[in-house]
């Protein structure tokens with residue numbers, strides 16, 4: 001029987017997913033550009049451009065390689081697929097198991113046949129085998145099990161270099177003088193330009209130049225650039241937030257890993273090959289491998305393991321509306337927030353520390369609704385997808401799940417940002433102060449957050465030290481007063 005091979009925009013691979021079972025002679029490859037996906041929200045321009053242009057390039061490349069391809073623009077994905085099925089009623093709809101609950105459910109209602117999803121290194125069943133045995137879902141334990149299972153950086157059952165984790169060597173602050181190297185830009189072609197012309201006016205963010213590749217060849221170029229120019233320094237400066245570079249020594253590979261242009265298998269292989277050359281420190285290699293075989297797989301595993309409703313958690317009853325500064329960097333005087341939101345506006349990307357310790361920390365401390373914050377993160381990040389944003393935001397970023405993922409919230413005052421970033425010198429707020437007009441909002445709100453949530457944290461032994469610190473504060477009434485001022489100022493865009 002002939003097949004309709006449906007390729008979602010996050011499975012753009014000729015070697016993985018449904019293309020593995022496709023026949024050039026008999027089958028029709030279908031991609032659907034859903035208008036609802038484009039116009040439904042205030043998406044970042046870079047994001048729409050990247051996703052749509054990558055899909056159109058993929059379809060063009062398949063067609064020029066002799067495949068029969070239909071690239072449809074339709075109101076919804078379902079409507080597009082129905083249209084093709086009406087034209088080819090005897091064809092079987094085939095797709096790799098989708099990466100989101102919604103698409104999986106929708107395709108099930110259309111009687112699609114699912115083939116194995118091999119865009120990850122760990123199947124759902126394999127992850128459940130691990131998760132079912134855990135008392136708490138500690139990523140580090142999962143990661144070590146992955147190292148052994150996949151036999152990566154393991155020698156006779158022992159970790160290469162003598163330790164499983166070299167983070168103690170990493171976490172360096174950005175130096176005053178440092179060569180942060182270059183970032184790639186790509187040449188635009190007719191497909192890119194056509195997509196740009198069609199972007200809806202409601203979209204947000206900058207789109208000058210082409211910093212995100214839209215073909216497999218460009219994704220490979222980005223990977224090569226990382227391993228040649230940044231990999232060796234990746235570990236030590238992984239958490240640093242320098243002024244002089246928007247991407248530091250990060251790989252910028254997440255968009256390609258998430259839309260299928262690259263696979264985690266080949267990225268890991270390339271990392272190990274580069275490490276074998278001998279001039280990349282183990283702290284960088286291990287740190288990077290941990291992100292791919294540890295964090296990325298863990299987050300995907302937890303997405304499926306915790307189920308669809310996990311996204312609705314709001315354990316700390318956070319109900320504040322999204323702050324205006326998230327869409328307008330000028331709506332705050334906080335230098336770190338202004339700078340990070342400007343980067344998001346510019347590139348649709350910042351690395352994990354600004355995401356976690358600046359943007360999410362602010363949402364957490366101010367009590368912004370986790371669901372509103374999740375929506376915003378999904379709209380503005382180039383690499384966002386349901387499977388990756390839901391656990392990262394609901395679990396890691398906002399502690400809305402009562403510690404299912406992370407046993408304590410990633411809440412912090414201005415000191416951490418001052419140490420790992422270069423924002424505070426130019427800022428009107430002082431990270432050391434918690435009261436007074438020039439007190440850093442992060443520092444004030446950190447204590448106020450602990451105070452507001454002291455009952456929720458009372459039994460959390462990992463919060464014991466912080467809560468003891470709170471009890472020792474002699475100026476808590478003044479902190480509370482300043483916090484009210486800061487909270488209303490942030491909501492009105494004046495702090």
Ligand SMILES: Cc1cc2nc3c(=O)[nH]c(=O)nc-3n(C[C@H](O)[C@H](O)[C@H](O)COP(=O)(O)OP(=O)(O)OC[C@H]3O[C@@H](n4cnc5c(N)ncnc54)[C@H](O)[C@@H]3O)c2cc1C
Nearest residue numbers: 250251252253254291295296351352356383384388392397
């Ligand atoms: C609140 C929050 C939201 C995030 N949202 C996303 C998201 O929507 N999409 C996304 O791909 N990553 C997300 N991350 C993880 C991480 O910030 C990005 O993967 C990373 O910044 C991408 O840049 P890079 O490719 O240069 O990563 P590198 O620092 O070079 O790391 C290499 C790779 O590791 C993987 N990785 C590392 N950490 C994670 C993680 N926590 N979850 C999943 N993959 C991880 C990514 O594939 C990344 O490409 C989020 C992190 C936080 C704290």
